Amino acid sequence: MLSFIARRSAAGLLMVLALSVLIFLLLRLAPGDPIDAYINPSVPLSPQDLEALRLRLGLDQPLPIQYLGWLRAALSGDFGYSIQRSGVAVLPLVLGRVGPTVLLMGTGLAIAIVVGIACGIVSAVRRNAWPDISLSVLSFVGISSPAFLTALLGLYFFSVLLRWAPSGGMQTPGTPFSVFDVLTHLILPACLLSIGHAAMIMRYMRSSLLEVLGQDYVRTARAKGVREFWVIMKHATRNALLPVITLIGSTIGIAVGGAIFLESVFNWPGMGLLLVNAVGTRDYPVIMGATLVVGACVILVNLFTDIAYAFVDPRVRVS
Structure with missing residues (x-):
């Protein structure tokens, strides 16, 4: 098991390194000169001043030298300073937005996992009956609905028309912090974020459980007189969960992409809103730092998923 974790960890570190190269190259090769983001258009600068600024920022160096300098600083925790927020370091700015994003994504995925697995079990057990047909139709609608459309429709119906939930933010302005207030603002975007993921989990769970229910050991358990509830929950569901864990x-x-749209629509103060604002203002240090942190978190979660899969199915450790 330790050897398996070591191999997966080494692969994860290589993926983070490759991601840092990709982020740096994409931003450096984007149209326009990066130095334009550091210049106030209303303040004219002479060519000598521009060249001095380019030298100070290291933009006169070849791309490999620029990347190595940025990587060396990033490994020490120095992602530079925000261009649009004078004097604000990128790393504290990014880390301050991680909590709201984790709260939103964690709540949305928790809802999706619970709802998706439960609906998948019901759909498989009641195959071709009206619960299965109804849930299948709803799952197809959820899978085919883009995140931005779901966010806009949910905001319009539940916040504007019905007024069941706040229309944006993480808490009510001008009021002291309270858990209930945060939950009130959280429930709508989290539920909207969970729709597509719950639909996918349900389809995978249904397909996997139907395959497991046709296995010999399930028929043997039924022949021994085991109650159907325990046949489903104890014997079939655990093995059916293996592909669902990977999913x-x-x-x-995918949830990161959905969170970016949701945070923009609901003005949720997380990483997604920070990235959208940074792209709009061409704040390159914030874009690079935030993208690298998000990518590293995704890779870390996938590493934990592989380890969890290995605990559930020991065959994975020796593959």
């Missing part, structure tokens, strides 16, 4: 780990990256 849950792979949906983390």
Whole structure:
């Protein structure tokens, strides 16, 4: 098991390194000169001043030298300073947004896992009956609905028309912090984020459970007189969860994309809103730092998923 964890950890570190190279190259090769983001258009600068600024920022160096300098600083925790927020370091700014994003994504994925697995079990047990047909139709609608459309429709119906939930933010302005207030603002975006993931988990769970229910050991358990509830929950569901665990780990990256749209629509103060604002203002240090932190978190979650899969299915450790 330790050898398996070591191999997966080494692969994860290589993926983070590759991600840092990709982020740096994409931003450096984007249209426009990076130095334009550091210049106030209303303040004219002479060519000598521009060249001095380029030298101070290290933009006169070849790309490999620039990348190695940025990577060396990043490994020491120095991601630079925000261009649009004068004097604000990138790392504390990014880490301050991690908590709201984790809260939103964690709540949304928890709802998706519980609802998806429960609906998948019901759909498989009641195969071709009206619960199965109804849940299948709803799952297809959830899978085919884009995150931005779901967010906008949910905001319009539940916040504007019905007024069941706040329309944005993490807490009510001008009021002291309270857990109930945060939960009131959290429930709508978390539920909207969970729709697509719950639909996918349900489809995988249904398909996997139907395959397991046709195995010999399930028929043997039934022949021994084991109650149907325990046949489903104890003998079939555990083995049916193996592909679902893999799916849950792979949906983390998709959830990040959905969270970006949701945080923008609901003005949720997380990583997604920070990235959108940084892209709009061409705040390169914030974009690079936030993207690297998000990517590293996704890779770390996938590493934990692989380890969890190895605990559930020992055959994975020797593969």
